[in-house]
Amino acid sequence: MKEIRALLFDVFGTVVDWRTSLIQDFSQWGAPRFPNADWPGLIDAWRAAYIPSMNRVRHGGRRWANLDTLHRESLTDLAPNFGLPTLADPDLTHLVQGWHRLNPWPDSVPGLTRLKRRFIIAPLSNGNLSLLLNMAKHAALPWDTIFAADLFHHYKPDAETYLGAASLLNLPPHQILMTAAHNADLQAAHALGLRTAFIPRPTEYGPNQTRDLTRENTCDFVAQDIEHLAAQLSAK
Numbered sequence: 001m002k003e004i005r006a007l008l009f010d011v012f013g014t015v016v017d018w019r020t021s022l023i024q025d026f027s028q029w030g031a032p033r034f035p036n037a038d039w040p041g042l043i044d045a046w047r048a049a050y051i052p053s054m055n056r057v058r059h060g061g062r063r064w065a066n067l068d069t070l071h072r073e074s075l076t077d078l079a080p081n082f083g084l085p086t087l088a089d090p091d092l093t094h095l096v097q098g099w100h101r102l103n104p105w106p107d108s109v110p111g112l113t114r115l116k117r118r119f120i121i122a123p124l125s126n127g128n129l130s131l132l133l134n135m136a137k138h139a140a141l142p143w144d145t146i147f148a149a150d151l152f153h154h155y156k157p158d159a160e161t162y163l164g165a166a167s168l169l170n171l172p173p174h175q176i177l178m179t180a181a182h183n184a185d186l187q188a189a190h191a192l193g194l195r196t197a198f199i200p201r202p203t204e205y206g207p208n209q210t211r212d213l214t215r216e217n218t219c220d221f222v223a224q225d226i227e228h229l230a231a232q233l234s235a236k
Helices: 018-030 039-048 050-058 067-082 089-100 108-116 129-139 159-169 183-191 226-234
Strands: 006-009 120-125 176-180 195-198
Touching: 006 159, 018 039, 018 089, 039 050, 039 067, 050 067, 067 089, 067 129, 089 129, 108 120, 108 226, 120 159, 159 176, 159 183, 176 183, 183 195
Parallel strands: 006 120, 006 176, 176 195
Antiparallel strands: none
């Protein structure tokens, strides 16, 4: 473990609480304009479209498009089903930009700040660069650098994302610790030689979450949150 030089983080769900953030943001913004909107229902359906929309890119069903574009396309299709009329362009833009305004879990900023003193820390996210930059400013995330999907024109779990970040850091995979709340992300990283850390976020998908409650794969670390992970690494 003393060989670890850098920590890469999944962002949506691991570092930021996307569901609570979006429900609060959209409910406040939309109350006077869209009183019949089902914001929790829309947000859950929108997130459910996330992986299928990326898979169409990953498997050649469409040309490269960044996450903002995919989010906009999914929202346009879903909005009428959740009490929203046909949305004007400014409204679509505001809602898509909601993913740029997500709030961190309470442990994220203090935990990342502690880790930053010893390690390189960066997101390795399916978000695009502008999204992750805006989120970092909004949430005060103290990244050293940012690895976004549009740098590689690939989405996780494609190998090009994990190995692309390692290449840009000029580090072998075994000197990088991939940290996520999602077992599939960690399984893909582990298969490529990265070290892995699992942090459960049992309310990421709301009160009835049924997946990613516990570690399902071999991991080098399991931590309660990012502060706990920092404490474990400081002891090594």
